[in-house]
Amino acid sequence: MNAAELAGFLRTRRARVQPMDVGLEEIGRRQTCGLRREEVAGRAGVSLDYYTRLEQGRRLRPSRQVVVALARALKLSDDECNYMLGLVGEVPLPTPSTPKVHAGALRLLDQLDDIPAMVLNSRYDILAWNRMATALVGDLERIPEGERNTLRWLFSGPAREVSPHDHAQLGRSCVADLRTTGRYPEDPGVRQLVHELSQESAEFAALWASHEIGINRTMTKRMVHPLAGFLELNCELLAIPESSQRLMFYTATPGTATHRALRSLRETVEESFNC
Known part of the structure; x- marks a missing residue:
């Protein structure tokens, strides 16, 4: 579990996502670049305290379900989600199955x-x-x-x-x-x-x-x-x-x-x- 790397990755990806990207209205002037922590936590279904500790690099080990939920909340690609899964010691998402030969x-x-x-x-x-x-x-x-x-x-x-x-x-x-x-x-x-x-x-x-x-x-x-x-x-x-x-x-x-x-x-x- 690489807590420091996960923390840095979450912070940079949160700053990248704009409210309009996830269907949120921009009301007034925002002090935060990108989404607020509470917005990410709410979209991922975790508590604000838990998500805050993840961004602070506390030695927590989020479950696979939580990592995937955070990836969706932050609109990450499959590669980015797999990177986070690797940081917490989980296997990557399976690639799409198709009958058509590459x-x-x-x-x-x-x-x-x-x-x-x-x-x-x-x-x-x-x-x-x-x-x-x-x-x-x-x-x-x-x-x-x-x-x-x-x-x-x-x-x-x-x-x-x-x-x-x-x-x-x-x-x-x-x-x-x-x-x-x-x-x-x-x-x-x-x-x-x-x-x-x-x-x-x-x-x-x-x-x-x-x-x-x-x-x-x-x-x-x-x-x-x-x-x-x-x-x-x-x-x-x-x-x-x-x-x-x-x-x-x-x-x-x-x-x-x-x-x-x-x-x-x-x-x-x-x-x-x-x-």
């Missing part, structure tokens, strides 16, 4: 012609993929849209892409990541996925009940491909700016058997595409 991510998929890559949303639905991803995991076009979910494959499907050795670690990290997004239980799609997987998989239910938190950024996946044989892949997850979506791509250490196998898969893809 245009920049689609362009990047097209350019990654030698790396298997796909776009996932916050609940691990596969939204888009390139040809190398098809060569690696199979023809995703033949899978119904509602079933293109890597968590479903991991916990309630064959999950053939993951070896038993990696399954437990991968499942644990993915469930912790799903909870960390902050979309449960507000997001209906995430809530429904958690409910269904909890019913279908005792393993998922136990992991979810453990309340572990952690962002998935990188992992190792081992699999046996029908054409390329045994593969040991580095799986990277990169957040797509201003989106709840992420780019997931698979690479291999240069000079390894897996690296050579991926190059062979690429040649197979190119031959199929040119036919």
Whole structure:
């Protein structure tokens, strides 16, 4: 909790907001630049004394609900609200969820012609993929849209892409990541996925009940491909700016058997595409 930084931030943002910006009438001459403390406190639903102590840098720790209320009262952007949440040790607001794939991510998929890559949303639905991803995991076009979910494959499907050795670690990290997004239980799609997987998989239910938190950024996946044989892949997850979506791509250490196998898969893809 950084009380001094929060105090300074609140003071500068309060001075920035004019009464007319929040629907208040300017009656007479105001001694205060921007809103008065009592006006901010009233709009946020907190006492004047409590808000005053926050601006004075007292070592209070406002709840997430209070921080969000203050952000609304001060007409802050999501980035500014997330900054305040970080100052008090809270996770940021979840980014808006949209089924539309980010245009920049689609362009990047097209350019990654030698790396298997796909776009996932916050609940691990596969939204888009390139040809190398098809060569690696199979023809995703033949899978119904509602079933293109890597968590479903991991916990309630064959999950053939993951070896038993990696399954437990991968499942644990993915469930912790799903909870960390902050979309449960507000997001209906995430809530429904958690409910269904909890019913279908005792393993998922136990992991979810453990309340572990952690962002998935990188992992190792081992699999046996029908054409390329045994593969040991580095799986990277990169957040797509201003989106709840992420780019997931698979690479291999240069000079390894897996690296050579991926190059062979690429040649197979190119031959199929040119036919």
